Amino acid sequence: MSDTKALPRALRGWAEREIGVVNDVRDASHPRKNSRVWELVRADGCRFYLKIAPEARMYERETLAMRHATPALGAGRAPQLRASSAEHLALLTTAVPGRPVKELPLTAAEEYEAHRQGGLLLARLHAAGDLTGRWRREAEGALGAATQGADKRLEDAGDRLTPAEHTLLRNLAAELRRVGPLPLGFIHGDAWPRNLLWAGRAAWIDYERSRFAPVVQEFVALACGVWADKPWLRTACFSGYGRELTPEERHVLKCLAGLEAVSALTWGETHDDPHVTARGRRTLDRLMTGVFA
Incomplete structure (x- = not known):
């Protein structure tokens, strides 16, 4: 996990409009240059993830999966999509236990x-x-x-x-x-x-x-x-x-x-x-x- 990738202010504002005020942001990126993922924690302890896809095709694939396929796995078996931004290639999802x-x-x-x-x-x-x-x-x-x-x-x-x-x-x-x-x-x-x-x-x-x-x-x-x-x-x-x-x-x-x-x-x-x-x-x-x- 890296500590060097800061969440852009505009994306934090977008996320807070979707899920409410975020109290804590933690870099959850993989140790590679094109990985940009943050864990967002609200005051009530609910956790979410904000991810910027490395490229448009990956954004489209993950968005399609969460809208049309992963619900078939059942509750708590895959993240749920809360919001997406094609402009920023960003996805906001629920956290999954484990x-x-x-x-x-x-x-x-x-x-x-x-x-x-x-x-x-x-x-x-x-x-x-x-x-x-x-x-x-x-x-x-x-x-x-x-x-x-x-x-x-x-x-x-x-x-x-x-x-x-x-x-x-x-x-x-x-x-x-x-x-x-x-x-x-x-x-x-x-x-x-x-x-x-x-x-x-x-x-x-x-x-x-x-x-x-x-x-x-x-x-x-x-x-x-x-x-x-x-x-x-x-x-x-x-x-x-x-x-x-x-x-x-x-x-x-x-x-x-x-x-x-x-x-x-x-x-x-x-x-x-x-x-x-x-x-x-x-x-x-x-x-x-x-x-x-």
Whole structure:
């Protein structure tokens, strides 16, 4: 959490017109330059969050999610939108009880239950929204969009990859272009443990990457991250989700993991982030040895 990002006076005034006088403002931004989030606390102790989206598309996605999809999760399972400002790309939302599961000292049973409930909520989210017209076209074209630039990413990776790794990743990208119809839905788009809150029950936050897409795309971050260390959390998630991935979805997940791996390797080294680099390398090693699932 940073202490260097002050809430603009105009935005504080806008927020107070919506929720009343704010007694305390706390910077709740992530440690990156384009994250601007503040926690607002009224005199009665009620908490809210004011977020400036990094770009217009993310503002539009998060606004759409909160107006048309997240209510399906149930009360207290996602933030509620109190107001939005297209001029400032700002969203004012209620606070949700809990802390990110990655920050909590949970027992194995508690962590299992948090991820089980997380999967249950993702199932509700995937079934929400109006999957017609523009949104269906966007969902049906999502895998094609994901493969765009794959060759350029492999070229940028250069000698970070061995010849055998280059071949594998090119083959996975080519296979992704030949995939048939898949189950579609409204996905969270950033389903990491940092966005899964727990306080005896689960909630998902941060919907700026949400969109209509093949639902298998939801699980790439988990498969390349926490599931590699704790495979039993995969079991927990799909137990709550209500079904396993189909064989075709499992294959697509593997192909998408290849794209994620090369992106993580390149981004991590370019931005001097050893954690992201290590995640990309581990995913690639799992793909090369055939243990990715």
